[in-house]
Amino acid sequence: xxxxxxxxxxxxxxxxxxxxxxxxxxxxxxxxxxxxxxxxxxxxxxxxxxxxxxxxxxxxxxxxxxxxxxxxxxxxxxxxxxxxxxxxxxxxxxxxxxxxxxxxxxxxxxxxxxxxxxxxxxxxxxxxxxxxxxxxxxxxxxxxxxxxxxxxxxxxxxxxxxxxxxxxxxxxxxxxxxxxxxxxxxxxxxxxxxxxxxxxxxxxxxxxxxxxxxxxxxxxxxxxxxxxxxxxxxxxxxxxxxxxxxxxxxxxxxxxxxxxx
Amino acid sequence: xxxxxxxxxxxxxxxxxxxxxxxxxxxxxxxxxxxxxxxxxxxxxxxxxxxxxxxxxxxxxxxxxxxxxxxxxxxxxxxxxxxxxxxxxxxxxxxxxxxxxxxxxxxxxxxxxxxxxxxxxxxxxxxxxxxxxxxxxxxxxxxxxxxxxxxxxxxxxxxxxxxxxxxxxxxxxxxxxxxxxxxxxxxxxxxxxxxxxxxxxxxxxxxxxxxxxxxxxxxxxxxxxxxxxxxxxxxxxxxxxxxxxxxxxxxxxxxxxxxxx
DNA sequence: CGACCCCTTGAATTAGATCAAATAAAGTGG
DNA sequence: CCACTTTATTTGATCTAATTCAAGGGGTCG
Numbered sequence: 278x279x280x281x282x283x284x285x286x287x288x289x290x291x292x293x294x295x296x297x298x299x300x301x302x303x304x305x306x307x308x309x310x311x312x313x314x315x316x317x318x319x320x321x322x323x324x325x326x327x328x329x330x331x332x333x334x335x336x337x338x339x340x341x342x343x344x345x346x347x348x349x350x351x352x353x354x355x356x357x358x359x360x361x362x363x364x365x366x367x368x369x370x371x372x373x374x375x376x377x378x379x380x381x382x383x384x385x386x387x388x389x390x391x392x393x394x395x396x397x398x399x400x401x402x403x404x405x406x407x408x409x410x411x412x413x414x415x416x417x418x419x420x421x422x423x424x425x426x427x428x429x430x431x432x433x434x435x436x437x438x439x440x441x442x443x444x445x446x447x448x449x450x451x452x453x454x455x456x457x458x459x460x461x462x463x464x465x466x467x468x469x470x471x472x473x474x475x476x477x478x479x480x481x482x483x484x485x486x487x488x489x490x491x492x493x494x495x496x497x498x499x500x501x502x503x504x505x506x507x508x509x510x511x512x513x514x515x516x517x518x519x520x521x522x523x524x525x526x527x528x529x530x531x532x533x534x535x536x537x538x
Numbered sequence: 539x540x541x542x543x544x545x546x547x548x549x550x551x552x553x554x555x556x557x558x559x560x561x562x563x564x565x566x567x568x569x570x571x572x573x574x575x576x577x578x579x580x581x582x583x584x585x586x587x588x589x590x591x592x593x594x595x596x597x598x599x600x601x602x603x604x605x606x607x608x609x610x611x612x613x614x615x616x617x618x619x620x621x622x623x624x625x626x627x628x629x630x631x632x633x634x635x636x637x638x639x640x641x642x643x644x645x646x647x648x649x650x651x652x653x654x655x656x657x658x659x660x661x662x663x664x665x666x667x668x669x670x671x672x673x674x675x676x677x678x679x680x681x682x683x684x685x686x687x688x689x690x691x692x693x694x695x696x697x698x699x700x701x702x703x704x705x706x707x708x709x710x711x712x713x714x715x716x717x718x719x720x721x722x723x724x725x726x727x728x729x730x731x732x733x734x735x736x737x738x739x740x741x742x743x744x745x746x747x748x749x750x751x752x753x754x755x756x757x758x759x760x761x762x763x764x765x766x767x768x769x770x771x772x773x774x775x776x777x778x779x780x781x782x783x784x785x786x787x788x789x790x791x792x793x794x795x796x797x798x799x
Numbered sequence: 800c801g802a803c804c805c806c807t808t809g810a811a812t813t814a815g816a817t818c819a820a821a822t823a824a825a826g827t828g829g
Numbered sequence: 830c831c832a833c834t835t836t837a838t839t840t841g842a843t844c845t846a847a848t849t850c851a852a853g854g855g856g857t858c859g
Contacts, residue, residue: 352690355784360693362686376679380785407668414675418637421678424685425623429613431692432621432742481693486815488839523616524641747847749807766806
């Protein structure tokens with residue numbers, strides 16, 4: 278499961294341009310000097326969909342950023358079932374800084390491009406540069422928020438609530454990859470970046486139930502299923518009501534969508 | 539909902555002795571100078587069970603450590619249901635450093651003693667002391683691990699698995715409060731620090747189902763229910779098998795229990 | 800002693816899992 | 830470009846686990 282290694286220069290592009298573009302990755306707030314040092318230990322790597330980036334229990338030698346695509350963090354249960362414990366999208370960090378082995382495998386949910394650092398060298402650099410460390414910390418805080426949002430999702434009593442909540446979370450949390458305006462520019466369009474099977478694992482249910490629930494949401498007029506991975510939101514308020522989560526509000530969602538268009 | 543304020547000296551006791559004892563809170567790795575500065579902005583506060591420490595959506599002015607007792611982070615749904623998104627036990631930090639308002643309320647699940655810092659002053663101190671910041675970061679990483687462990691729990695398909703997993707997590711993650719040796723010193727004894735209602739919210743189910751599942755575990759000979767909050771583990775291997783999580787192993791659990799006794 | 804809270808138990812109902820199969824989409828190789 | 834294989838998604842029927850509604854015990858506290 279090897280991805281092709283790219284020269285470090287390409288990653289200069291990544292940390293300098295791409296991350297600034299996304300305006301969220303830890304490299305956007307650094308001095309030129311700090312960025313340069315980061316680039317000197319960075320490698321751009323690509324992995325095809327399904328590739329294992331880090332195996333479960335493996336001593337992780339690398340950490341890094343997602344540049345493009347989606348990673349899934351998952352855990353294999355003794356019965357063979359797999360539970361996804363986190364998704365990582367562009368600008369998110371992957372790998373465990375300053376801690377031991379991970380209990381989770383990291384796999385490519387789509388074709389991905391990653392900006393990788395040797396873990397030890399990255400940590401050494403971080404310890405020398407408090408500002409860099411601060412950025413790393415903010416990144417971790419962000420992951421913690423994501424984890425808690427998701428716990429809220431999993432706590433929902435019905436699959437319909439989980440699914441509606443997930444779709445709205447896609448818009449709010451990952452507008453760049455998760456949503457946009459429909460062709461007629463009058464509705465929100467949602468792009469689901471993972472398969473039904475992954476979605477089922479993510480929400481702790483089965484493919485069949487996911488499928489049924491998607492169709493049910495469509496039948497009740499809340500969404501329209503354009504392709505299996507492309508929905509148009511017909512009734513945003515209704516979808517929010519269906520999620521049973523009062524934190525979502527139409528204005529914020531629309532704002533996120535616009536920021537992505 | 540006011541707790542009694544304690545003088546800063548008491549908290550000197552906390553950050554100097556208590557946290558070192560627990561050997562996990564961020565203050566155990568600091569220099570005397572750093573500790574002293576921390577103490578100068580610290581306040582010891584007590585809250586009774588049920589008290590709201592931070593309301594949902596409130597701009598949190600304080601952050602701090604749990605010294606004694608258990609806090610629950612929860613979210614109130616529009617339908618009135620409450621979902622617990624996290625438990626905080628001694629040495630855990632609460633509140634949001636460097637980020638805005640929280641979407642979660644923080645409530646005392648038991649009577650609690652907290653070591654509180656003014657958020658702004660704490661942040662200022664952290665920015666000046668990279669080593670302190672590093673400790674805060676490790677603390678956040680720890681919370682992230684806890685969140686992911688828990689996501690694994692919530693992803694389990696049956697309530698029995700969730701419950702067994704929760705009991706084992708109590709031992710592994712919070713040995714000091716969650717477990718010990720039984721009076722005859724031959725079995726692991728588990729102390730559940732929260733009510734059945736909280737447990738139900740924590741695992742995304744109902745009080746009735748929790749009660750039934752506890753009794754079912756007891757009937758199948760895995761545990762013995764001494765009091766509603768006190769169980770004795772009769773068959774550790776069986777309990778692990780029931781959790782369906784291969785990460786738990788008898789040796790590690792026993793080691794955790796011994797460290798707590 | 801009565802009121803209240805928490806835990807437990809029972810019976811009826813329902814949502815979701817499971818088993819099974821059809822349809823649709825996406826590659827593959829000639 | 831088309832037949833063919835493979836994979837992903839949808840639909841149906843059945844069955845099980847969990848929710849819901851309802852009520853009964855066992856504490857604690859005023």
